[in-house]
Amino acid sequence: MQLRQILRALGKTTxxxxxxREILFRQRHRLLEREFWILEYxxxxxxxxENVREKLxxxxxxxxxxxxxxxxxxxxxxxxxTMRSIIELL
Numbered sequence: 784m785q786l787r788q789i790l791r792a793l794g795k796t797t798x799x800x801x802x803x804r805e806i807l808f809r810q811r812h813r814l815l816e817r818e819f820w821i822l823e824y825x826x827x828x829x830x831x832x833e834n835v836r837e838k839l840x841x842x843x844x845x846x847x848x849x850x851x852x853x854x855x856x857x858x859x860x861x862x863x864x865t866m867r868s869i870i871e872l873l
Contacts, residue, residue: 789870794827
């Protein structure tokens with residue numbers, strides 16, 4: 784599974800949201816502020832693309848670029864044990 788699919792699946796349950804929030808806040812200091820907020824708005828709060836773009840003042844193409852960079856950075860920050868615990872929740 785790709786990280787996007789895993790994050791979407793985690794956002795569907797309350798236990799998944801708690802786990803995702805825990806991991807995201809643990810890695811917050813390693814992410815840029817814009818990357819942190821785009822991940823939180825998109826996967827935790829489940830806001831639409833238009834609402835996230837409006838909150839962060841991003842164009843459509845810039846939103847997708849920032850999201851892709853945030854996902855790749857977030858994926859590298861997650862260690863194997865954390866990824867296993869995420870997969871177990873699914």
